[in-house]
Amino acid sequence: MSQEGIHLETSLGYLLKQASSELRAAMEAVLRPLGMTVTHYSCLELLAQRPGLSNSELARGAFVTRQSMNVLLQALERDGYVTRPTEARVGRVSPAQLTPRGRQSLEQASAAVRSVEVQMLGGMTPEEQATAHHVLNRMIRALRNADEDSLE
Amino acid sequence: MSQEGIHLETSLGYLLKQASSELRAAMEAVLRPLGMTVTHYSCLELLAQRPGLSNSELARGAFVTRQSMNVLLQALERDGYVTRPTEARVGRVSPAQLTPRGRQSLEQASAAVRSVEVQMLGGMTPEEQATAHHVLNRMIRALRNADEDSLE
DNA sequence: AACAGTATGTCAGAATGCTGACATGAGTCA
DNA sequence: TGACTCATGTCAGCATTCTGACATACTGTT
Secondary structure (H helix, E strand, O other): OOOOOOHHOOHHHHHHHHHHHHHHHHHHHHHHOOOOHHHHHHHHHHHHHHOOHHHOOOOOOOOOOOOHHHHHEEEEEEEOOOEEOOOOOOEEEEEEEEOOOHHHHHHHHHHHHHHHHHHHHHHHHHHHHHHHHHHHHHHHHHHHHHHHHOOO | OOOOOOOOHHHHHHHHHHHHHHHHHHHHHHHHHHHHOOOHHHHHHHHHOOOOHHHHHHHHHHHOOHHHHHHHHHHHHOOOOOOOOOOEOOEEEOOOOHHHHHHHHHHHHHHHHHHHHHHHHHHHHHHHHHHHHHHHHHHHHHEEEEEEHHHO
Protein backbone atom coordinates (compact mmCIF):
# COMPACT_ATOMS: atom_id res chain seq x y z
CA MET A 1 0.00 0.00 0.00
CA SER A 2 2.16 2.83 -1.24
CA GLN A 3 0.15 6.02 -1.29
CA GLU A 4 2.85 8.66 -1.28
CA GLY A 5 2.51 11.31 -3.97
CA ILE A 6 3.54 10.63 -7.51
CA HIS A 7 5.74 13.08 -9.30
CA LEU A 8 2.76 13.86 -11.49
CA GLU A 9 1.30 15.78 -8.58
CA THR A 10 3.15 18.80 -9.89
CA SER A 11 1.06 18.67 -13.06
CA LEU A 12 -1.99 20.88 -13.03
CA GLY A 13 -3.66 18.63 -15.57
CA TYR A 14 -3.26 15.65 -13.31
CA LEU A 15 -4.55 17.60 -10.33
CA LEU A 16 -7.55 18.71 -12.34
CA LYS A 17 -8.37 15.15 -13.32
CA GLN A 18 -7.94 14.00 -9.76
CA ALA A 19 -10.23 16.68 -8.36
CA SER A 20 -12.85 16.02 -10.99
CA SER A 21 -12.70 12.30 -10.34
CA GLU A 22 -13.09 12.83 -6.61
CA LEU A 23 -16.00 15.19 -7.14
CA ARG A 24 -17.75 12.77 -9.43
CA ALA A 25 -17.31 9.93 -6.96
CA ALA A 26 -18.72 12.04 -4.16
CA MET A 27 -21.71 13.03 -6.27
CA GLU A 28 -22.35 9.45 -7.28
CA ALA A 29 -22.21 8.43 -3.63
CA VAL A 30 -24.94 10.85 -2.56
CA LEU A 31 -27.07 10.38 -5.68
CA ARG A 32 -27.06 6.58 -5.66
CA PRO A 33 -29.46 6.32 -2.68
CA LEU A 34 -31.86 8.48 -4.68
CA GLY A 35 -31.60 6.15 -7.65
CA MET A 36 -30.08 8.88 -9.75
CA THR A 37 -26.95 9.10 -11.85
CA VAL A 38 -24.81 12.21 -12.30
CA THR A 39 -25.90 12.76 -15.90
CA HIS A 40 -29.49 12.17 -14.82
CA TYR A 41 -29.17 14.87 -12.17
CA SER A 42 -27.34 17.26 -14.48
CA CYS A 43 -30.15 17.02 -16.98
CA LEU A 44 -32.82 17.83 -14.40
CA GLU A 45 -30.81 20.66 -12.89
CA LEU A 46 -30.21 22.21 -16.31
CA LEU A 47 -33.91 22.02 -17.10
CA ALA A 48 -34.83 23.61 -13.79
CA GLN A 49 -32.55 26.57 -14.38
CA ARG A 50 -33.28 26.85 -18.10
CA PRO A 51 -36.68 25.45 -19.01
CA GLY A 52 -37.09 24.69 -22.68
CA LEU A 53 -33.57 23.52 -23.40
CA SER A 54 -33.35 21.17 -26.36
CA ASN A 55 -31.79 17.74 -26.37
CA SER A 56 -28.57 18.97 -27.95
CA GLU A 57 -28.25 21.89 -25.57
CA LEU A 58 -28.76 19.59 -22.60
CA ALA A 59 -26.10 17.29 -23.98
CA ARG A 60 -23.58 20.10 -24.19
CA GLY A 61 -24.47 21.26 -20.72
CA ALA A 62 -24.00 17.80 -19.25
CA PHE A 63 -20.84 17.07 -21.24
CA VAL A 64 -22.19 14.06 -23.11
CA THR A 65 -23.10 13.50 -26.74
CA ARG A 66 -26.58 14.32 -27.94
CA GLN A 67 -27.11 10.63 -28.61
CA SER A 68 -26.50 9.76 -24.99
CA MET A 69 -28.70 12.56 -23.77
CA ASN A 70 -31.40 11.39 -26.14
CA VAL A 71 -31.74 7.96 -24.58
CA LEU A 72 -31.76 9.55 -21.13
CA LEU A 73 -34.43 12.05 -22.15
CA GLN A 74 -36.59 9.30 -23.59
CA ALA A 75 -36.38 7.41 -20.31
CA LEU A 76 -37.14 10.53 -18.29
CA GLU A 77 -40.08 11.27 -20.55
CA ARG A 78 -41.37 7.71 -20.28
CA ASP A 79 -41.18 7.89 -16.49
CA GLY A 80 -42.91 11.24 -16.33
CA TYR A 81 -40.07 13.49 -15.21
CA VAL A 82 -39.96 15.69 -18.29
CA THR A 83 -42.24 16.53 -21.19
CA ARG A 84 -41.51 17.39 -24.78
CA PRO A 85 -43.98 18.64 -27.37
CA THR A 86 -45.02 15.88 -29.73
CA GLU A 87 -44.20 18.07 -32.68
CA ALA A 88 -41.46 20.64 -32.99
CA ARG A 89 -42.63 24.20 -33.57
CA VAL A 90 -39.43 25.49 -35.09
CA GLY A 91 -37.02 23.25 -36.93
CA ARG A 92 -36.41 19.90 -35.31
CA VAL A 93 -35.74 21.39 -31.90
CA SER A 94 -38.18 20.15 -29.26
CA PRO A 95 -37.82 22.06 -25.99
CA ALA A 96 -38.04 19.98 -22.82
CA GLN A 97 -39.81 20.93 -19.60
CA LEU A 98 -39.74 19.52 -16.08
CA THR A 99 -42.98 18.02 -14.82
CA PRO A 100 -44.00 18.61 -11.19
CA ARG A 101 -42.76 15.10 -10.51
CA GLY A 102 -39.42 15.94 -12.08
CA ARG A 103 -39.19 19.11 -10.04
CA GLN A 104 -39.90 17.19 -6.86
CA SER A 105 -37.37 14.52 -7.68
CA LEU A 106 -34.78 17.19 -8.33
CA GLU A 107 -35.29 18.84 -4.94
CA GLN A 108 -33.72 16.08 -2.88
CA ALA A 109 -30.95 15.53 -5.39
CA SER A 110 -30.16 19.21 -5.51
CA ALA A 111 -29.83 19.37 -1.75
CA ALA A 112 -27.55 16.33 -1.73
CA VAL A 113 -25.31 17.77 -4.42
CA ARG A 114 -25.22 21.12 -2.68
CA SER A 115 -23.93 19.42 0.44
CA VAL A 116 -21.14 17.87 -1.61
CA GLU A 117 -20.18 21.23 -3.01
CA VAL A 118 -20.16 22.72 0.47
CA GLN A 119 -17.88 19.89 1.59
CA MET A 120 -15.61 20.55 -1.37
CA LEU A 121 -15.34 24.24 -0.57
CA GLY A 122 -14.38 23.09 2.90
CA GLY A 123 -12.55 25.82 4.73
CA MET A 124 -11.84 27.83 1.63
CA THR A 125 -12.06 31.56 2.14
CA PRO A 126 -14.17 33.64 -0.24
CA GLU A 127 -10.93 34.91 -1.74
CA GLU A 128 -9.74 31.39 -2.44
CA GLN A 129 -13.08 30.54 -3.99
CA ALA A 130 -12.84 33.58 -6.21
CA THR A 131 -9.36 32.70 -7.36
CA ALA A 132 -10.44 29.12 -8.00
CA HIS A 133 -13.28 30.44 -10.10
CA HIS A 134 -10.93 32.70 -11.99
CA VAL A 135 -8.23 30.11 -12.56
CA LEU A 136 -10.60 27.42 -13.81
CA ASN A 137 -12.12 29.87 -16.24
CA ARG A 138 -8.66 30.69 -17.51
CA MET A 139 -7.92 27.05 -18.18
CA ILE A 140 -11.22 26.47 -19.92
CA ARG A 141 -10.76 29.46 -22.16
CA ALA A 142 -7.20 28.51 -23.04
CA LEU A 143 -8.19 24.97 -23.98
CA ARG A 144 -11.15 26.15 -26.02
CA ASN A 145 -9.01 28.54 -27.98
CA ALA A 146 -6.58 25.74 -28.71
CA ASP A 147 -9.42 23.73 -30.22
CA GLU A 148 -10.45 26.60 -32.45
CA ASP A 149 -6.87 27.14 -33.55
CA SER A 150 -6.49 23.55 -34.68
CA LEU A 151 -9.65 23.84 -36.74
CA GLU A 152 -8.15 26.18 -39.28
CA MET B 1 -28.00 28.29 -30.88
CA SER B 2 -28.04 29.84 -27.41
CA GLN B 3 -24.56 29.66 -25.94
CA GLU B 4 -24.75 32.34 -23.28
CA GLY B 5 -23.64 31.26 -19.84
CA ILE B 6 -25.86 29.18 -17.65
CA HIS B 7 -26.45 30.20 -14.08
CA LEU B 8 -24.51 27.10 -13.10
CA GLU B 9 -21.36 28.93 -14.15
CA THR B 10 -21.18 30.25 -10.63
CA SER B 11 -20.78 26.71 -9.31
CA LEU B 12 -17.20 25.63 -8.75
CA GLY B 13 -18.20 22.01 -9.20
CA TYR B 14 -19.63 22.74 -12.61
CA LEU B 15 -16.55 24.72 -13.59
CA LEU B 16 -14.36 21.86 -12.47
CA LYS B 17 -16.29 19.38 -14.57
CA GLN B 18 -16.17 21.73 -17.53
CA ALA B 19 -12.43 22.23 -17.29
CA SER B 20 -11.80 18.54 -16.89
CA SER B 21 -14.01 17.74 -19.85
CA GLU B 22 -12.22 20.28 -22.01
CA LEU B 23 -8.83 18.96 -20.94
CA ARG B 24 -9.80 15.39 -21.69
CA ALA B 25 -11.10 16.36 -25.12
CA ALA B 26 -7.88 18.19 -25.91
CA MET B 27 -5.80 15.23 -24.81
CA GLU B 28 -7.89 12.82 -26.85
CA ALA B 29 -7.45 15.08 -29.86
CA VAL B 30 -3.65 15.00 -29.73
CA LEU B 31 -3.43 11.34 -28.73
CA ARG B 32 -5.77 9.99 -31.38
CA PRO B 33 -3.27 10.45 -34.24
CA LEU B 34 -0.86 8.35 -32.20
CA GLY B 35 -3.45 5.61 -31.84
CA MET B 36 -3.50 6.10 -28.10
CA THR B 37 -6.28 6.68 -25.60
CA VAL B 38 -6.01 8.81 -22.47
CA THR B 39 -6.03 5.86 -20.10
CA HIS B 40 -3.50 4.15 -22.35
CA TYR B 41 -1.20 7.15 -22.08
CA SER B 42 -1.75 7.56 -18.35
CA CYS B 43 -0.70 3.99 -17.77
CA LEU B 44 2.53 4.40 -19.73
CA GLU B 45 3.34 7.72 -18.09
CA LEU B 46 2.80 6.29 -14.63
CA LEU B 47 5.05 3.35 -15.41
CA ALA B 48 7.75 5.64 -16.74
CA GLN B 49 7.79 7.73 -13.59
CA ARG B 50 7.28 4.81 -11.22
CA PRO B 51 8.54 1.55 -12.66
CA GLY B 52 7.18 -1.52 -10.97
CA LEU B 53 3.71 -0.25 -10.19
CA SER B 54 1.14 -2.99 -9.83
CA ASN B 55 -2.12 -3.25 -11.71
CA SER B 56 -4.17 -1.88 -8.82
CA GLU B 57 -1.79 1.01 -8.24
CA LEU B 58 -1.91 1.90 -11.92
CA ALA B 59 -5.69 1.79 -11.79
CA ARG B 60 -5.80 4.25 -8.91
CA GLY B 61 -3.32 6.51 -10.64
CA ALA B 62 -5.33 6.56 -13.83
CA PHE B 63 -8.68 6.90 -12.06
CA VAL B 64 -10.21 3.69 -13.38
CA THR B 65 -11.09 0.41 -11.71
CA ARG B 66 -8.47 -2.29 -11.45
CA GLN B 67 -10.59 -4.45 -13.72
CA SER B 68 -10.41 -1.87 -16.50
CA MET B 69 -6.70 -1.40 -16.02
CA ASN B 70 -6.28 -5.13 -16.13
CA VAL B 71 -7.68 -5.50 -19.64
CA LEU B 72 -5.55 -2.57 -20.79
CA LEU B 73 -2.42 -4.07 -19.23
CA GLN B 74 -3.07 -7.39 -20.89
CA ALA B 75 -3.34 -5.68 -24.26
CA LEU B 76 -0.20 -3.64 -23.64
CA GLU B 77 1.64 -6.77 -22.60
CA ARG B 78 0.42 -8.66 -25.66
CA ASP B 79 1.62 -5.86 -27.93
CA GLY B 80 5.00 -5.62 -26.24
CA TYR B 81 4.74 -2.26 -24.51
CA VAL B 82 5.04 -3.55 -20.96
CA THR B 83 6.24 -6.69 -19.22
CA ARG B 84 5.10 -8.39 -16.08
CA PRO B 85 6.78 -11.28 -14.29
CA THR B 86 5.01 -14.54 -15.01
CA GLU B 87 4.85 -15.27 -11.32
CA ALA B 88 4.40 -12.87 -8.44
CA ARG B 89 7.26 -12.72 -5.96
CA VAL B 90 5.33 -11.26 -3.09
CA GLY B 91 1.62 -11.79 -2.65
CA ARG B 92 -0.38 -11.50 -5.83
CA VAL B 93 1.18 -8.20 -6.83
CA SER B 94 2.98 -8.37 -10.16
CA PRO B 95 4.97 -5.21 -10.86
CA ALA B 96 4.86 -3.92 -14.44
CA GLN B 97 7.76 -2.47 -16.41
CA LEU B 98 7.97 -0.48 -19.64
CA THR B 99 9.74 -2.18 -22.54
CA PRO B 100 12.00 -0.10 -24.81
CA ARG B 101 9.16 -0.12 -27.29
CA GLY B 102 6.79 1.18 -24.62
CA ARG B 103 9.27 3.89 -23.68
CA GLN B 104 9.61 4.96 -27.29
CA SER B 105 5.86 5.01 -27.82
CA LEU B 106 5.49 7.15 -24.73
CA GLU B 107 7.95 9.77 -25.92
CA GLN B 108 5.77 11.17 -28.67
CA ALA B 109 2.64 10.98 -26.56
CA SER B 110 4.34 12.72 -23.68
CA ALA B 111 5.39 15.58 -25.91
CA ALA B 112 1.89 15.92 -27.30
CA VAL B 113 0.31 15.98 -23.86
CA ARG B 114 2.88 18.46 -22.62
CA SER B 115 1.89 20.80 -25.42
CA VAL B 116 -1.72 20.57 -24.28
CA GLU B 117 -0.76 21.42 -20.74
CA VAL B 118 1.25 24.38 -21.95
CA GLN B 119 -1.78 25.56 -23.91
CA MET B 120 -3.93 25.16 -20.82
CA LEU B 121 -1.57 27.21 -18.70
CA GLY B 122 -1.88 29.79 -21.44
CA GLY B 123 -0.97 33.20 -20.15
CA MET B 124 -1.19 32.22 -16.51
CA THR B 125 1.43 33.81 -14.34
CA PRO B 126 3.48 31.59 -12.02
CA GLU B 127 1.46 33.02 -9.12
CA GLU B 128 -1.80 31.99 -10.75
CA GLN B 129 -0.41 28.53 -11.39
CA ALA B 130 0.60 28.25 -7.77
CA THR B 131 -2.81 29.28 -6.54
CA ALA B 132 -4.44 26.87 -8.95
CA HIS B 133 -2.26 24.11 -7.58
CA HIS B 134 -3.14 25.09 -4.04
CA VAL B 135 -6.85 25.43 -4.61
CA LEU B 136 -7.21 22.13 -6.43
CA ASN B 137 -5.38 20.38 -3.63
CA ARG B 138 -7.75 21.94 -1.14
CA MET B 139 -10.76 20.62 -3.01
CA ILE B 140 -9.29 17.15 -3.34
CA ARG B 141 -8.46 16.95 0.34
CA ALA B 142 -11.88 18.20 1.38
CA LEU B 143 -13.67 15.65 -0.80
CA ARG B 144 -11.46 12.82 0.39
CA ASN B 145 -12.14 13.67 4.01
CA ALA B 146 -15.85 13.66 3.29
CA ASP B 147 -15.54 10.12 1.97
CA GLU B 148 -13.72 8.95 5.06
CA ASP B 149 -16.29 10.58 7.28
CA SER B 150 -19.15 8.76 5.62
CA LEU B 151 -17.37 5.45 6.14
CA GLU B 152 -17.77 5.49 9.88
C1' DA C 1 -2.01 -21.30 15.43
C1' DA C 2 -6.45 -19.84 14.01
C1' DC C 3 -9.11 -16.15 12.66
C1' DA C 4 -11.15 -12.10 10.58
C1' DG C 5 -10.20 -8.28 7.71
C1' DT C 6 -8.23 -6.46 3.70
C1' DA C 7 -5.89 -6.21 -0.92
C1' DT C 8 -4.86 -8.25 -5.15
C1' DG C 9 -5.51 -10.39 -9.98
C1' DT C 10 -8.84 -12.03 -12.88
C1' DC C 11 -13.10 -13.63 -15.26
C1' DA C 12 -17.92 -12.81 -16.84
C1' DG C 13 -22.08 -10.08 -17.52
C1' DA C 14 -24.28 -5.51 -17.51
C1' DA C 15 -24.47 -0.65 -18.11
C1' DT C 16 -23.19 3.38 -20.08
C1' DG C 17 -21.36 6.33 -23.43
C1' DC C 18 -19.56 6.97 -28.08
C1' DT C 19 -19.06 6.71 -33.31
C1' DG C 20 -21.34 6.19 -37.63
C1' DA C 21 -25.21 7.11 -40.31
C1' DC C 22 -29.58 8.96 -41.97
C1' DA C 23 -33.50 12.12 -42.74
C1' DT C 24 -35.31 16.57 -41.76
C1' DG C 25 -35.50 21.49 -41.26
C1' DA C 26 -33.22 26.37 -41.18
C1' DG C 27 -30.13 29.64 -42.83
C1' DT C 28 -27.06 31.48 -46.63
C1' DC C 29 -25.64 32.75 -51.05
C1' DA C 30 -25.64 32.67 -56.00
C1' DT D 1 -35.62 29.19 -56.74
C1' DG D 2 -31.87 25.87 -56.13
C1' DA D 3 -27.63 24.34 -54.08
C1' DC D 4 -24.89 24.25 -50.17
C1' DT D 5 -23.95 24.20 -45.33
C1' DC D 6 -25.09 23.36 -40.80
C1' DA D 7 -27.68 21.75 -36.64
C1' DT D 8 -30.94 18.75 -34.89
C1' DG D 9 -33.35 14.24 -33.46
C1' DT D 10 -32.93 9.57 -33.79
C1' DC D 11 -31.59 4.68 -34.78
C1' DA D 12 -28.15 0.95 -34.74
C1' DG D 13 -23.67 -1.12 -33.64
C1' DC D 14 -19.43 -0.80 -31.07
C1' DA D 15 -16.22 0.24 -27.37
C1' DT D 16 -15.07 1.13 -22.91
C1' DT D 17 -15.85 1.05 -18.26
C1' DC D 18 -18.15 -0.60 -14.34
C1' DT D 19 -20.38 -4.05 -11.01
C1' DG D 20 -20.43 -8.65 -9.20
C1' DA D 21 -17.96 -12.54 -7.95
C1' DC D 22 -14.24 -15.71 -6.77
C1' DA D 23 -9.74 -17.58 -5.36
C1' DT D 24 -5.60 -16.28 -3.36
C1' DA D 25 -2.27 -14.02 -0.35
C1' DC D 26 -0.79 -10.76 3.23
C1' DT D 27 -1.77 -8.49 8.01
C1' DG D 28 -2.90 -8.08 12.54
C1' DT D 29 -5.53 -9.90 16.58
C1' DT D 30 -6.77 -13.11 19.92
